[in-house]
Amino acid sequence: MAKSVTILDVAARAGVSKSAASLALRGTGYVSEARRRAVLEAAEELGYRPNAAARAMGSARSGIVGLILDDLRNPWYVPAVEGLSDGLHAAGLSPLLGDWRLEGAALAERCLELRVEGLVLVGTLDGAEELLPPLGPLPVVQVGAARAQVPGAAVVTNDDAEGARRVVRHLTGLGHTRIAHLADPGTSVGDARRAGFEEEARRAGLDAVTVPAGRTEEAGRLAALGVLRSEPRPTAVFAVNDMAALGALSAAEELGLRVPEDLSLAGYDDTPAARLRAVGLTSVDNASREAGRVAAALLAEMIAGHGRPPGGAGPGAAATLLNPELKVRTSTAPPPAVVRRARPAQAG
Amino acid sequence: MAKSVTILDVAARAGVSKSAASLALRGTGYVSEARRRAVLEAAEELGYRPNAAARAMGSARSGIVGLILDDLRNPWYVPAVEGLSDGLHAAGLSPLLGDWRLEGAALAERCLELRVEGLVLVGTLDGAEELLPPLGPLPVVQVGAARAQVPGAAVVTNDDAEGARRVVRHLTGLGHTRIAHLADPGTSVGDARRAGFEEEARRAGLDAVTVPAGRTEEAGRLAALGVLRSEPRPTAVFAVNDMAALGALSAAEELGLRVPEDLSLAGYDDTPAARLRAVGLTSVDNASREAGRVAAALLAEMIAGHGRPPGGAGPGAAATLLNPELKVRTSTAPPPAVVRRARPAQAG
């Protein structure tokens, strides 16, 4: 066992005391320039590598934060995690990764044992309110969830309602007046997007319908099949996400409708599939990478400051909404100049 | 500052010594049943939570492993990381996440400071050979790379050559004899897939061509445009990945070729886009989640055993190849029963 080199060895080599070496190494406190140099040099020569565990013991600062993901499979998280990783690194913090679905509360437990300096929750964690152990005043920021699941946690998320409004504005700008929304009710993103859709539709006095669908291609296809067969048929469909929109695309093909000549189509998330040239789906880019970075910065600030305000249950915790960006592609165009059909006998 | 409860508090409450409490808590060594029970109960009542840093100091075991990703954005890694996370958790290890591109060698440094028990490298890390600090006998496993970048590291990866062979066998089984491969030369996966393609093509005595393309849709489109205009035109195209295959799909459309009637198309990676019903791209599923899990198990074993054999430079390190699975969809079909065109005057 090669004894690893400790700060003691460095101090000895530099001819100073242990504490002087400690101070010099971290650049804290008062050390004469000469000694500092000597220490640094000695450390270099010896290949000294501080022991994080020991440092954590002494200083009560681990330099670690917990990164708890709702579900790694959700592609939305990837850029968010990337931004997070970036932002945390910039703040000198290292993320300990875990999957909530897989590891559940044991993960949180482990984070507490490691004395993490903060926690990042990504997505909405099923049952987190009950399952999470008491966190005390530990700083927590939650990314990509509609509301905080931990009292006092800061929330950073994309403004899904605004993204939906932008889609509607884009479509009305093209001249559409009958727009259908394929929704994913019951999920926080789904509901936010629907709310934005309906709000803007109302404001514009549109003939708008919302139909429940889901997040998968098949769900989008079935719902679209229904709505595209109804009278009067909408001239545009805005789906809750790209997958559902692509399902709607299949439905349009099945019904012999051309996109965008007969039907405009928009999705959400700006996935790679939307960007395919054969698809060219107008979509909304979440900028979730930015969300991750902002969240990291926020957490670092909370850590540097005084932790989470013990305020508790109030909904007053900071919520940061990030603006999404509309990506206009070839799937949206002005509506066909349809001859208005004779009104179906409605009141007769 | 609420002093946190230590093992001393637990011991006192249970009326035993510090070490008895320690042993009881971990279930190691000899403790009478009565005392063990008392300790566990006391810990429970006090809400005792062991301090990982302190434990690490005493036992020289941190319970942490470094998880260094080449690039989080690469979608291939997501399932791999998931499997890794799962497998590590099963082994009682927690992954510390980092992005090689973003943080580079500083990340490895940080891992060493934390005294991680092992390292997982995901993907091929640019310049890792020079940039990584000396790792000593630290167990390392590398996932998804063609070869180990650290001497003696275990390698777990998908068998890309085998996947390519399976695609070729599928196509020849359908009756194709002229197949083009859109390659991504210079990358380890690209080269492995090309090698598998060429090997199987040779074995089957095919009329095969390999053209350099790339991993993007546009690269695939351009390369396909070229190869589909050549004479004799191939009846099937196998692209290095789904994106390139989808580019080839665009190219086919541009040239008025129907898929699969006039042209069969296959990709690799089984991405969500390939699964779209409007696309139905035959592809290869890497099972990289499994790769992650296997890698985690392997690392746990190395940690439990005697670390990485100091053997060093030899290529003898274990390499585990995982079999991919062919996903046949609607983009591949028997070749058109073409009338053989008059040979273009070649030797004239």
Added chain:
DNA sequence: ATGAAAGCGCTAACAA
């Protein structure tokens, strides 16, 4: 500006 010394919370070798 510098050094001595007292922990931090836990494990492990030892003695009883």
Added chain:
DNA sequence: TTGTTAGCGCTTTCAT
């Protein structure tokens, strides 16, 4: 079986 006693490597008062 159980309790005592050293450390582990670093930070941080507190004197000097």
